[in-house]
Amino acid sequence: MKLAIISHTEHYKDAQGRIVGWGPTVSELNHLAEHFDTIYHVAMLHTSEAPPSSLPYLHSNIIFVPLPPSGGTTALSKLKILGQAPKTIAVVEKTLKKADAFQLRVPTGIGVYLIPYLTYFSKKRGWYKYAGNWNQANAPLGYRWQRSLLKKQSRKVTINGTWPEQPKHCFTFENPCLTLEERNEGVKVIQQKTYEAPFTFCFVGRLDDAKGVQRIIDGFSLLDFKFVKTIHFIGNGDKMETYKEQCTALGLPAIFHGFLPRDKVFEIYRASSFLLLPSTASEGFPKVIAEGMNFGCIPIVSNVSSIGQYVNANNGYVVSPSAEGIAGIFQEIEKETSQVFKKKATQGYATASKFTFAHYNRRIEQDILSLK
Incomplete structure (x- = not known):
């Protein structure tokens, strides 16, 4: 055919x-x-x-x-x-x-x-x-x-x-968005992750306010972010330099990578504990959520379109798309145990099987x- x-x-x-x-x-x-x-x-x-x-x-x-x-x-x-x-x-x-x-x-x-x-x-x-x-x-x-x-x-x-x-x-x-080989690798990656502070976070997507980049920065700014090791921003957008300046002024340990090839993005998933996407943009279901969950990145996402049909309290965090809402989730994370994170990551891996x-x-x- x-x-x-x-x-x-x-x-x-x-x-x-x-x-x-x-x-x-x-x-x-x-x-x-x-x-x-x-x-x-x-x-x-x-x-x-x-x-x-x-x-x-x-x-x-x-x-x-x-x-x-x-x-x-x-x-x-x-x-x-x-x-x-x-x-x-x-x-x-x-x-x-x-x-x-x-x-x-x-x-x-x-x-x-x-x-x-x-x-x-x-x-x-x-x-x-x-x-x-x-x-x-x-x-x-x-x-x-x-x-x-x-x-x-x-x-x-x-x-x-x-x-x-x-x-x-x-x-x-x-x-x-996932091969069967990547699924097999994901099991091993999650087994090796410890989910202990300081944590590594990542954002993958278009760098703009609608996707939630400004909300992420503002959310971190409301807290003492000693629980943060690194925040990886992968993607590009007109406001990238503005976001960089804000992170530098706040002292946020942020790295802006610009666009990366798929294998480099997956390397960051492997190193990260959480995926950030507090979006208000017109989403279907962003593939980056499934990709991240496959490698043990616990999603912190907004309930846009069908996202809430796949992400819930069992496998991640559904957040109000505001600086205060995101900061509230960060405060929860600081108090949570590594065993709870491991359970969420395992549930997220199971969810990713459909992708x-x-x-x-x-x-x-x-x-x-x-x-x-």
Whole structure:
């Protein structure tokens, strides 16, 4: 079977001239490749330098089909999305003629017109992967439009979490991020962790206020943070230098790594006791939570979208997304025993079992590919 995947995933050419793309998506396709004769990935090709988080495709049956970059937050950038619609649709139409089925990954700028196009002008079988917050109350207009179209689909839709009045064609799907080898390694890592102060914390994601970076810094600032050994911030954002200056002024033992390749991120998971993500952003379920739990990082997270369906008092801490709320959790941590932490980490490891590539691929075959 030949599959066309259509997405807004950022791709680049690296120093060797190879096509590389955003690591989590490329990893997913690399593990999906053995289940298809060919995978065509229709996605954005940028001319800027590839970030360290980018990865190459590992299989020759994955064929990258480039689209010009589009998207943004300004009115002009949104108009450009619509201006490029005819060219994008032409590329998609040409690719679909070669494929037996498709997957469209949304919400995204191009999803505004590709969902209607595929719904009304294509008979090709396929499904939609909605990676955002399916239950977001005040979603941007474009996201609300896409979600409303997907709720009325005859094709299947995969979503994050389980929700009241969820349509029958909408399937709860965990996004894959772990190999079976990494699962086996996680057991050994957790066995070796001691969970004794001073603790190492990590944050992985976009460095901005919505993701919770400012709240993390403010939370630490309310306490005597002698219980902290190191705080690792992995990722990038416009405010990174501001965050660095604040940590320096407070004397917080913070390290800002910028973007890191996957293996380096996993090294930090292995060394950390807690993963911080007090986000108020539009999340689906961030893969970093499952990755961290696999290596014994106890999550300290907010209850956004489906996060609270996987993280609870048994395997982590669900925190009010405020400096005071985070500081309160830190105070709990200072008083807790290493045995309690070890139990939470073990429960978190069990939760992460749903986020393997093997589990995801099996569900694609059983629940999706049987689609008429």
